[in-house]
Amino acid sequence: MIMYKTNFPDKINVLSTVRYIDGGASTNNYSNFNLGLHTGDDESSVKHNRKLLRELYKLPSQPRWLNQTHSNICIDDSNVNVENADASITSRDGVVCAILTADCLPIFACNRRGTVVGVAHAGWKGIVEGIVESFVESFKDDELLFHFGAAISQEAFEVGDDVYMQFINKDSSLRNSFIKYNDRYRLNIYSAAKTILNGIGMDNISGGDQCTYLQQDKYFSYRRDGLKSGRMA
Numbered sequence: 373m374i375m376y377k378t379n380f381p382d383k384i385n386v387l388s389t390v391r392y393i394d395g396g397a398s399t400n401n402y403s404n405f406n407l408g409l410h411t412g413d414d415e416s417s418v419k420h421n422r423k424l425l426r427e428l429y430k431l432p433s434q435p436r437w438l439n440q441t442h443s444n445i446c447i448d449d450s451n452v453n454v455e456n457a458d459a460s461i462t463s464r465d466g467v468v469c470a471i472l473t474a475d476c477l478p479i480f481a482c483n484r485r486g487t488v489v490g491v492a493h494a495g496w497k498g499i500v501e502g503i504v505e506s507f508v509e510s511f512k513d514d515e516l517l518f519h520f521g522a523a524i525s526q527e528a529f530e531v532g533d534d535v536y537m538q539f540i541n542k543d544s545s546l547r548n549s550f551i552k553y554n555d556r557y558r559l560n561i562y563s564a565a566k567t568i569l570n571g572i573g574m575d576n577i578s579g580g581d582q583c584t585y586l587q588q589d590k591y592f593s594y595r596r597d598g599l600k601s602g603r604m605a
Contacts, residue, residue: 411601473603
């Protein structure tokens with residue numbers, strides 16, 4: 373488990389799981405601490421891991437797991453029956469916001485007072501759809517702090533013209549988040565998210581120095597591991 377060093381108030385706890393942990397139950401390519409029920413892993417193993425997650429880190433409640441669809445939907449406490457979303461926020465004690473990733477960018481956020489917190493699942497599709505902007509708007513606060521969790525690095529993230537053009541059509545300044553690589557591109561997803569945040573006046577950001585693909589001993593990676601990749605929370 374990684375307890376991130378962030379720019380957040382001391383009372384805000386931010387954590388991210390890794391792929392191996394003592395007591396993890398998943399086997400084979402999911403070894404051993406997969407937390408995603410939708411990956412094809414044995415359901416009982418995932419449920420064991422989720423129970424272990426809560427027990428080991430003394431979470432005050434079961435994390436609110438989302439059905440992530442690479443959308444721009446962010447939910448809060450009032451959306452009690454909504455599960456299809458890619459970000460969640462809360463202002464209530466005891467509520468655990470959570471997302472699952474295996475290359476996509478987890479964006480943690482809170483306001484300066486530490487009274488509202490949240491986390492967003494920002495893959496390239498979600499970024500194009502506007503998940504970053506939607507996430508920020510949900511806080512209804514101009515003074516926010518952000519932390520980037522582990523995602524795929526530019527060195528490992530090769531995309532085609534179609535992805536490149538979707539970013540450029542969204543915002544021409546996002547071209548700076550790509551480098552040309554043969555007849556394709558390499559995308560810096562950290563840079564893309566930061567560019568969008570900066571463009572809406574948000575510049576207090578930490579993190580963004582990990583690579584899920586290259587750090588195989590620590591992280592799951594969908595690009596590296598394929599359809600049977602596990603998920604970090």
